[in-house]
Amino acid sequence: GDSVTQMEGPVTLSEEAFLTINCTYTATGYPSLFWYVQYPGEGLQLLLKATKADDKGSNKGFEATYRKETTSFHLEKGSVQVSDSAVYFCALKTGANNLFFGTGTRLTVIP
Amino acid sequence: DGGITQSPKYLFRKEGQNVTLSCEQNLNHDAMYWYRQDPGQGLRLIYYSQIVNDFQKGDIAEGYSVSREKKESFPLTVTSAQKNPTAFYLCASTPTGGARTEAFFGQGTRLTVV
Numbered sequence: 001g002d003s004v005t006q007m008e009g010p011v012t013l014s015e016e017a018f019l020t021i022n023c024t025y026t027a028t029g030y031p032s033l034f035w036y037v038q039y040p041g042e043g044l045q046l047l048l049k050a051t052k053a054d055d056k057g058s059n060k061g062f063e064a065t066y067r068k069e070t071t072s073f074h075l076e077k078g079s080v081q082v083s084d085s086a087v088y089f090c091a092l093k094t095g096a097n098n099l100f101f102g103t104g105t106r107l108t109v110i111p
Numbered sequence: 112d113g114g115i116t117q118s119p120k121y122l123f124r125k126e127g128q129n130v131t132l133s134c135e136q137n138l139n140h141d142a143m144y145w146y147r148q149d150p151g152q153g154l155r156l157i158y159y160s161q162i163v164n165d166f167q168k169g170d171i172a173e174g175y176s177v178s179r180e181k182k183e184s185f186p187l188t189v190t191s192a193q194k195n196p197t198a199f200y201l202c203a204s205t206p207t208g209g210a211r212t213e214a215f216f217g218q219g220t221r222l223t224v225v
Contacts, residue, residue, distance in 0.1 A: 032210045043117075043201055043216035044154075051211045089153065093210045099144070103153035 002027045006090045006102030013080055013109050021075040021105045023064075023090035031092040033057075033066050033073040038087045038104070047075075047088070080109045113138045117202050117217035123225050124189065124196060132187045132220045134202035141207050143185040144214070147171060148199040157200075160185055189222065197224050 007022040025031065032051040036044040048057030053068035062077045073090060090102040115136045124130045136143065142161050146154040156169030160179040174193025179185055185204075189196045199221050203214040 030210065032213075034213055036216075041219070041221075043115075043218045044203075044214075045216070046213045049213055091214075093212075093214075095210055098210075099205070099214055101154045106151075 002031070002092065002094050002098060002100050004090050004092050004100050004102040007105055008103070010106040010108060013107070015082055015109055015111050016079045017109075019075070019077040019080045019084075019107065021088055021090075021107070023073045023075065023102060025071050025073065025090075025092050027071075027092055027094050029094050031094045033064070034091040034093070035062070035064055035073070035075050036089040036091060036101075038089065040086075044089060080107070082109045082111055085109050115202055115204055115215055115217035117200075117220050119220060120218065122220055122222045124222060125225060127191045129188055129190050130222065132189070132200055132202075132222070134185045134187065134217060136183055136185075136202075136204045136215075138204060138206070138215060139182070140204035140215070141182070142205045143179070144203040144205075145169075145175070145177065145185070145187045146201045146203065148201060148219075154201065157187065196222055198222060 003026045005024050034049045035047040037047045038044050048059040050057040050066035056065045064073050064075045087104045087106045089104045093099045118133045144159040145157040155171050158177045160166035176188045201219050202217040205214045206212050
């Protein structure tokens, strides 16, 4: 069945370090891929998305490229800030209501 | 502003009580969802509804019930049959548009059994 496998955390980085959070997926058909971010005590917010192979989603310095050949959608940011500390979820959607989430990766950025 | 409103933000339940969590959206979305999140874990689907007066069980529906009498409202009842209800509950909605449309989330309700 459809699923998302996400890099387990927690991840702790110093400010201005490079971030990569790995995400791979299994899906039939042609899924769309998403990264969501959750700040403490809040709901999830869409960070970026890509709807077809080779698309690059980007927002707030974060990027992820939809790689069909490796079934991956890794999240990257060149220079993290303390304010990026949150939990990040990779997700895929294969139809109108088939939405699958990874287990989340907690990122802590220290000054 | 359009969005999803969950209430209350914090809820306390006594043993054996039923409680209802509210979820209202003014985004005119057809589909609505309820997820449960436990500490350090991902999201697990409880129920979802694609259209008014219709809903489907998700992966962990036991001990929960829902209704969808209006397009904008999808309340979740946590019944006394749910033995471990302490968790963070998230409501979401999506527009029509198949796989390309993202989900929008409320701010969540934290339920604690006392």
